[in-house]
Amino acid sequence: MKFVDEATIDVIAGRGGHGSASFRREKFIPKGGPDGGDGGRGGSVIAVADRNINTLIDFRYQRKHAAGNGENGRGSAMYGASGKDLTIRVPVGTVFYNVETGEEMHDLAVHNQSCVIAKGGRGGLGNLHFKSSVNRAPRQFTKGTPGEEFRIRMELKVLADVGLLGMPNAGKSTLIRQISNARPKVADYPFTTLHPNLGVVRTSPNHSFVVADIPGLIEGAADGAGLGHQFLRHLSRTHILLHLVDVSSPDPDEDPIPMAVQEMQAIENELELYDAELAQKPRWLVLNKLDMTQDPEAVKNQFIEASGWQGPVYAISALTGANVEPLVWDLQKAVDAAHQALHPEDTPTDADAVEIDPRFDPSRSDGDL
Structure with a gap:
């Protein structure tokens, strides 16, 4: 449909x-x-x-x-x-x-x-x-x-707790396939995702959150380039924005950091042009496709230094599931805290505390729990 x-x-x-x-x-x-x-x-x-x-x-x-x-x-x-x-x-x-x-x-x-x-x-x-x-x-x-x-x-405006933001082919659809049962189309060309997709990430029988996969932005979206700002309204209800950045390079002799920093800044600029309030939402940086780099830790440090990023940062591979599990648990805790701030009357008990579900295995291709 x-x-x-x-x-x-x-x-x-x-x-x-x-x-x-x-x-x-x-x-x-x-x-x-x-x-x-x-x-x-x-x-x-x-x-x-x-x-x-x-x-x-x-x-x-x-x-x-x-x-x-x-x-x-x-x-x-x-x-x-x-x-x-x-x-x-x-x-x-x-x-x-x-x-x-x-x-x-x-x-x-x-x-x-x-x-x-x-x-x-x-x-x-x-x-x-x-x-x-x-x-x-x-x-x-x-x-x-x-x-x-x-x-x-x-x-x-779709109801999601976490919104995925980034350039086309940053790996947003791959990540949502990895951590949920959603099955958005994945391909090696830009604009694979043409409409928002929702995935439910279940971390335990009593804890879950909803992730929205939003079609990618490109520089000039405010002027109608690419898909423009058509789908950014779906991020307005989210508590956290995950900003995915592709830090890989098809050429091993080329430094991917300057291009990745430029793409991140272009997305930040488009957010400001669309809605300053949306740009002020809590935003976490996710460096993706580290499985295609020689030294993931060095790439992470270089990117942080070049971009001047001050917020939370995670280095993952959405394709293989590497380092995805800590990101998922931190998201669950942040979403629970956001819900508690909005509904303080719903005070959780000790039984509601977030515990790692041993069935969760981010390395599996289906991401099912």
Whole structure:
């Protein structure tokens, strides 16, 4: 199925029914009085987050979503039926924006969370409401109000704890295949990954975190080069960014460090251009493809010295699984700490402490636990 993470739709809530101006007329009752009923309310457009849906592709083909109108009131104090609500199901992580104002309207980040996108109009009042001691035969009634109508832009931001960032062919897809059961396409040419992939990394029966494999960036993405910034929105919900850098070189006589440092700085620049807040997220440096270098430790030290990197740094081989295990456990601890900071009421017990699962073997090709 094609992955679509952005769509624009028109939502139209139902109009409320008009009130009725009616009088009771029955045989032998010459002065029956008013009996006009109210109009029914219009239906609303409601969105519900569904974890079984993972793309917005359906909304690319069905752009107009309208709820039912309320029925008009009738005589004999009969109220009009309410319009039928329209429920649309969207992936978890969908954000709704008002196209005209650019304002964020709703953010559905939890399964079965719902929101009213467009509220139905109110039904009008029948003349039954206007009778009084001085107005025995009221002919007044009110009309129903129109429902809300919006043009909505929907954005899907995947829910992941850790986001993989880097140039094309930095090894992001290979790493996610190594540590999870996700199976993104891997090849030796740029832009193998064309849409985000999610993988669940399980470190123990009670501990896991979700990793997002984002299509690679290149220098000039802000101007539309490569895939541009199209998928960077999916990193906005992550707690940690793993910045993968390829420190290998096909030519043994060529020093790969200057090119690797230049690529890292280009990615940093693109992050700043896209969203300064995203660029401030905790970012760990992962030097990949060390199995293709002569002296991995020397390459690591040279890169740190040349780049001036001050944060956490890991030297791994995503292909062979070398040094991947310490990275996974440090990520699990950092993700648990981030969750604890967001939800302090969920205090873990000693039984919840992170312990290394002996079944975890990063050297296996499937990364299964």
